[in-house]
Amino acid sequence: MFNFKEKEFLQTEQSGLDIIKNVENIVDNICKEGYSNLFFVGIGGTIAYAKQTESIVKSHSTLNLHVENAADLVALGNCHLNKDTIVIIESKSGDTKEIVDAVDYVHTLGAKVIGYIGNPESILSKKVDYVVNGNSGPYYFWFSASLRFMYNKGEFDDYEDFINNIQNLPAILCQVQKDADAKCEDYAEKYKDAPIQYFIGSGNLEGWAYCYAMCILEEMQWMRTKFVSGSNFFHGTLEVIDRDTSVILFVGEDNSRQIMNRVDNFVQKISANVTVFDTKDYSFDNIDEKYRGLISPFVMRAICQRISVHLEHKRRHPLAIRRYYRCLDY
Numbered sequence: 200m201f202n203f204k205e206k207e208f209l210q211t212e213q214s215g216l217d218i219i220k221n222v223e224n225i226v227d228n229i230c231k232e233g234y235s236n237l238f239f240v241g242i243g244g245t246i247a248y249a250k251q252t253e254s255i256v257k258s259h260s261t262l263n264l265h266v267e268n269a270a271d272l273v274a275l276g277n278c279h280l281n282k283d284t285i286v287i288i289e290s291k292s293g294d295t296k297e298i299v300d301a302v303d304y305v306h307t308l309g310a311k312v313i314g315y316i317g318n319p320e321s322i323l324s325k326k327v328d329y330v331v332n333g334n335s336g337p338y339y340f341w342f343s344a345s346l347r348f349m350y351n352k353g354e355f356d357d358y359e360d361f362i363n364n365i366q367n368l369p370a371i372l373c374q375v376q377k378d379a380d381a382k383c384e385d386y387a388e389k390y391k392d393a394p395i396q397y398f399i400g401s402g403n404l405e406g407w408a409y410c411y412a413m414c415i416l417e418e419m420q421w422m423r424t425k426f427v428s429g430s431n432f433f434h435g436t437l438e439v440i441d442r443d444t445s446v447i448l449f450v451g452e453d454n455s456r457q458i459m460n461r462v463d464n465f466v467q468k469i470s471a472n473v474t475v476f477d478t479k480d481y482s483f484d485n486i487d488e489k490y491r492g493l494i495s496p497f498v499m500r501a502i503c504q505r506i507s508v509h510l511e512h513k514r515r516h517p518l519a520i521r522r523y524y525r526c527l528d529y
Contacts (some may be wrong), residue, residue: 200380202508205373212369215336218315219343219362225329226347235283237348238264238310239341240272242297245289247410248337251496254343254403258454260354270300281412282309285345289337290314302326315340339365354425360487365494367485372501376482379502386447386474387509393472394423396445397436399462401429402455403496411503413450419518420510429458437465444470448471450477450497476502 215283239249246268253266265279269288272280274279280286286305293316302312302323312325317334324330331340343362344406350358396416400408405428412424427436428438445464450459466473482493511518525529 200377201384201512203280203376203380205485208373208376209369211335212372213250214333215339216366216369218331218333218336218339221331222340222343223347226344227351229285229311229329230348232353233280233283234285235281236265236279236285236306238272238277238280238286239264239266239285240269240286240288240298240301240305241266241293242269244414245295245337246404247414248289249287250406251338251403252341254405254453255493256343256345256457258347260349260352262348262352262354267301269295269297273297273300273304280305280308280310283300284308284310284368286310286312287311287341288314288323288327289318289340290317290321290323290500291334293318293323295323299323299326309468313344323366324450338488338500342493357489361490364486364490365497366495371483371486372497375501376505378481379476380505382476382501383505384509387506387513388415390445390472390474391510391513393445396422396424397440398424398448398449399424399429399432399459400426400449400451401458402451402453404449404451404453404499405429405455407496407499407503408449415507415518416510418521418524419507420516421522422496422510429455429462432462433465440466440469442469442471445472446470446474448473448475448477449499450475450479451492451499452478453492453495511522 239253249266255263256262265277267277288298298321305312311328313329314323315331316324319332346355346358349355398408398412406474411427412426416422416424448459448463463475478495481498507518
């Protein structure tokens with residue numbers, strides 16, 4: 200496989216698993232002390248990660264949860280935010296401007312903040328009330344935090360079993376990348392210069408479809424894309440799909456799969472350029488069948504990492520290059 204660093208990949212995934220115990224201790228202590236509600240606060244890719252777990256919380260729990268864009272929260276506020284609120288944030292750099300501003304804002308109201316921060320020496324590592332340092336386990340962070348709050352509320356009794364199951368994820372996701380690689384390369388070769396591409400997802404893959412279209416392909420590859428939720432597709436976007444339109448479907452295994460099946464049925468009749476990435480096409484050895492829907496985001500992210508490797512090479516465009524982001528003052 201081209202540019203596949205298996206040992207590095209396995210270590211990266213394991214580092215995500217390694218933060219879970221710290222997250223559990225933080226959540227357990229908060230639950231003992233008491234809190235009024237939860238706020239997931241992010242910007243760009245971090246709000247996308249938050250929205251994937253929001254989908255799970257909304258459909259499985261009565262937790263009082265609000266998901267806010269960091270810039271919107273500072274500008275507009277939220278009357279549900281109070282001194283007993285627990286805010287959860289993430290920042291790889293540890294100095295994302297909007298997140299720093301949001302943490303400062305919620306602190307003025309007395310709320311406390313759990314932060315998953317990539318740089319332990321950064322300003323956010325020092326500002327948050329509970330810090331989890333790590334650079335490679337965003338899903339492990341968001342999932343363990345969300346599901347632990349649910350577990351402590353008596354709404355996810357399978358928590359321990361689920362955490363035991365995902366100990367197998369590094370090897371499983373490594374195999375997924377191997378199994379998906381040929382398809383990922385074919386997609387990258389065919390659509391590397393497409394004038395625009397529509398990325399569609401739903402349920403707990405809606406956030407990832409948005410993230411991959413905007414935060415990876417637009418930001419890191421300067422490709423023109425548009426994200427559309429599967430539920431909104433039939434209320435506008437369907438009218439601009441034609442024979443030559445590139446449409447990419449991210450299909451998972453939660454209850455929103457029926458929404459994506461409807462989209463798939465339509466676009467296959469209209470466009471000759473439909474690519475479907477479906478988590479159901481991959482085997483998850485040592486993962487209980489009932490958890491397949493929950494871990495769909497982990498699997499789709501692993502697939503997309505291989506797409507990115509091939510796009511980077513075929514477009515001769517390193518993922519780290521930016522024109523404006525953190526290059527200009529804006």
